[in-house]
Amino acid sequence: MGIVLRYLDPGSGSILLQLLVAGLAAIGLALGTRWSRIKRFWGRKKNPAEAEENEEDDEE
C-alpha cells in the first residue's frame, strides 16, 4: 500500500474480514451475474428504479 492510502487507518480487523470473505464475494458476484442473465433470458424486467440506477452506474 502506498503512502497516500495510509492516511486513513483501514483497521486490521476490517482488512482481515475482507480477505476472509473475498472468495465468497467473488463467487456471489459470479452467481449474481449469471442469475440476472437467466432472468433476462426469460424476459423478466427489472423494476424501473433499479433500471435507472444501473443505466447510470453500469452501462459502458
Added chain:
Amino acid sequence: MMKSSRLGASFRDPSGFLFRCKDVLFRQVNQSYAAEYNQLMESGLYTRLVETGRLVPFVESDQPPAEEKTAFKVLRPEQVPFISYPYEWSFGQWKDAALATLAIQKQALKFGMTLKDASAYNIQFFHGKAALIDTLSFARYQDGQPWVAYRQFCQHFLAPLALMAYRDVRLGQLLRIHIDGVPLDLASSLLPGRTRWIPGLVVHLHLHARAQKRYSEVSLAEARSDRTMSRQAMLGVIENLRATIRRMEWKPTGTEWSEYYLGTNYSTAAFEHKQRLVGEWLAEIKPGLVWDLGANTGVFSRIAAEAGSFTVAFDLDPGAVEQSYRAGKLAKEQNYLPLLLDLTNPSPAIGWHNRERDAFLERGPADLVLGLALVHHLAIRNNVPLPQMAAFFADCGEWLIVEFVPKSDSQVGRLLRSREDIFPDYTRAGFEAAFGALFEVAQVSKVVDSERWLYLMKKKEEL
C-alpha cells in the same frame, strides 16, 4: 497579498486541503498527490463522474496556493449552495448518499482507481443529487489490494442505515457524537436479533465488529500477510453492500407531522391566500438562499425553489423530511434541499477544535428566512420569549417572512389545552414590539378566512 485561510475540517489527508480566499473556496492539491490527480483527469474517470452528476466539477485555477512549498495545483470547485451533514439527512438521503459512494467506487475501479476514503461528509447534495465533493479521494488501484475505505464505509453508512431501518430512525443522530461513524460494536449491540438473519449485515456489521475487536492488536502487515483480494472479489463485496443497503426501507408513518397538511385547521381559501402572499413577496425580494424553518413537507419551500431561490427546508420530523426529499427527487428539483433540524437544539459545531463541522448558524446567513406556522410552537411548546425568538431570526438572515398565529386560533388552543397559559405577552402587539426592535416591517397582511397574520420584515441596518 490576500490572506488565504485553510478550512478547519481539512487536515486529515496529506494529499491537499481546502482554503478560502476572498470568500471563494479553493482546493490545493499537493505534489504527493500529483500522480493520482493526473490519473483521475487523464483516465476519463473525472469526466465520467461529472457527466453522471456523481462528482462536483471544478476548474484548475491560477489562484496562488495557500502553502507554496507542497503545492501541485489549485482547483476551484463549483460551489455547493448549502453544506449539510449526515445527522441532518433523512433516511432516504442517507441511503442515496451510500449508494452514490458505492457507485463511485465501482466506476473508479473501471478506470483503475479506488476510493481511499468513504466518509459521509464527502457527500453533498448537488443539483438535487448525492455527489462526491472530495477530489482527493481517489487512489491508484493495485490488483490484489483490499478496499481500505471498507471500515469507514460501514461506520458512516451501513451501520447508521441499519440502525435507522431496523431499530429506530432517530438513531441517525449518533453521528453527532461519533464523528467517524457509528462504532460497529455499538451498532451490533443495538440492532435487533432479526438482523442476524440478513447475510449482508451478518458479514459487514456483526462479524465485522467481532473481527475488529479480535484483531485490534494485530498489525496491518500481519493482517494482510501475503493474502490478496481479486478485483472480482472487491466488486463482489461492493455489490453485496449495495444489495444490503438497497433492501433497507424506512416508511414515514406515525410520526407527528407528516400528515400535518391534511389536518390543518384553516380553509383552502386561507391556505391559498398564504401561498399567494409568500409567492408575491419572494418575487419582490428575489433571495438567492432561502431557509424555510419548520418547513414540514416543504409546500412553501417549493414555492421559493420554483421561483429560483436555493431553498433549504428544515424540519424536526424525520417523516416530513423524508416525504419532502422523495417529492423533490421525483420532481427532479435542482435547488431544493430538505434537512432534519431541531430548532430548539440546532446542529452544533463538532470535531477537532470544534472546527470540522460547522454549526447551523455558521452556515448562514440566508438571504430570506421563512417562519410559517412556527412562532406559536417555539413560544408555547418551548417557552421561547418573543424577543429571544426575534434575535434568533435576526441571526438567521436578512429578510424574514413570518406568520403570527394568535391564541384565539384553534391550533394554539390545542397547544395550550395541555398546559397552563404562562404567556401573557403572546399577543399580536407583543409580537410586533419584540420583532419591531430588530426588524422593519415591510409588508403585513391578514390571511383571509383565518386569524393569522403574515409579515415581511427586513433586519434593521444598524444591527
